[in-house]
Amino acid sequence: AQSVTQLGSHVSVSEGALVLLRCNYSSSVPPYLFWYVQYPNQGLQLLLKYTSAATLVKGINGFEAEFKKSETSFHLTKPSAHMSDAAEYFCAVRAFSGSARQLTFGSGTQLTVLP
Amino acid sequence: EAGVAQSPRYKIIEKRQSVAFWCNPISGHATLYWYQQILGQGPKLLIQFQNNGVVDDSQLPKDRFSAERLKGVDSTLKIQPAKLEDSAVYLCASSLIRDRVQETQYFGPGTRLLVL
Numbered sequence: 263a264q265s266v267t268q269l270g271s272h273v274s275v276s277e278g279a280l281v282l283l284r285c286n287y288s289s290s291v292p293p294y295l296f297w298y299v300q301y302p303n304q305g306l307q308l309l310l311k312y313t314s315a316a317t318l319v320k321g322i323n324g325f326e327a328e329f330k331k332s333e334t335s336f337h338l339t340k341p342s343a344h345m346s347d348a349a350e351y352f353c354a355v356r357a358f359s360g361s362a363r364q365l366t367f368g369s370g371t372q373l374t375v376l377p
Numbered sequence: 378e379a380g381v382a383q384s385p386r387y388k389i390i391e392k393r394q395s396v397a398f399w400c401n402p403i404s405g406h407a408t409l410y411w412y413q414q415i416l417g418q419g420p421k422l423l424i425q426f427q428n429n430g431v432v433d434d435s436q437l438p439k440d441r442f443s444a445e446r447l448k449g450v451d452s453t454l455k456i457q458p459a460k461l462e463d464s465a466v467y468l469c470a471s472s473l474i475r476d477r478v479q480e481t482q483y484f485g486p487g488t489r490l491l492v493l
């Protein structure tokens with residue numbers, strides 16, 4: 263079985279401050295990990311993904327995430343928040359093993375950026 | 378390149394009524410997914426198609442939900458009869474290849490369903 267836990271359903275940061283969104287996963291086989299962003303009334307858009315190559319993954323819009331196997335984490339960061347980053351962020355896990363091929367999402371973190 | 382199209386964008390119905398959602402995936406994408414996203418939760422997979430065949434429908438409530446993908450292109454998801462707990466956003470996604478676990482799924486804007 264696989265699962266994702268996103269710590270903090272709501273995160274607020276000031277514009278220009280560091281963004282840190284936390285994601286921990288559980289998987290019985292080596293996972294593939296994804297971060298998606300969802301803007302209001304829109305579908306999900308892929309920010310970045312980890313596919314067992316480099317542990318530090320760079321994505322779009324200045325976001326990056328680091329895969330830490332020892333901590334079973336895949337936290338999303340951005341050095342300087344912009345107002346346009348306000349959205350809901352979802353971490354997801356997928357494993358290459360039978361039914362675990364399903365993309366399993368966390369419950370999401372709503373990011374608010376304060377002026 | 379056009380994205381995943383869904384219609385309608387919004388639907389309000391009364392419980393026990395029927396409703397259908399339509400999805401047109403990105404051209405050339407063999408795999409199509411339907412997800413249910415309840416308010417405050419992440420999307421949950423309902424059904425996955427590879428071309429016009431069902432790959433995974435283990436989480437589809439088959440007593441009331443049905444889906445088809447005739448001709449392996451667009452797809453329809455139906456609920457009959459609807460219950461209050463079906464109120465959610467129904468997301469359609471597509472990907473180019475099924476068996477690559479790292480394959481990116483591209484999502485449509487969703488259909489927001491409210492059951493009264």
